[in-house]
Amino acid sequence: MTGSARAVARTAMSTAARRYIDANLGQPDLTVDSVLAMSPLSRPTLYRLFEPEGGLHAYIRNQFMEMTTW
Template identity: 65%
Template sequence: MFDKARRYVQANLHRASLSPESVLEALQLPRPTLYRLFEHEGGLGAYIRNRRLREAADELVKYPNLPVLDIAYGLGFKSASDFSRAFRRTYDMAPQDLRFIASQRLRNSSRT
């Protein structure tokens, strides 16, 4: 059941409407059951947010020319400030800083 919910979240990360409520509705599971499944992740809402942020971090590095806002909106964040605040809280840096660090590492590794 956890894997099914996890797959649903992953497949719908890009939707701004993805929320614990939409997962409940789509999977037709009792609320206590679904919430219990994600307890170890800090809750379903936290799991969704963390998956989006991990995906955003990957995309920031993988697509250095794609605007940060495109990545944020493409992963369902509703505003630039929500995305930046959540990213900074999770990674202790701005999205642009992660991108800069990744580009520096790539440059340094190509020199050796």
């Protein structure tokens, strides 16, 4: 796989994970494990995808806080 193909695949997987998280905010069963279950990603890869947002837990927390302030 070329570098650009990897970047496209990474973006697609990141987008899918974000959509899953956003669709399941507020669900008590929204966990790292539930995100992993819907994704072909490994735990380390999933964590790396969310590093720019401060990590996966930070992304979920921030999205939840944003949802509850509306």
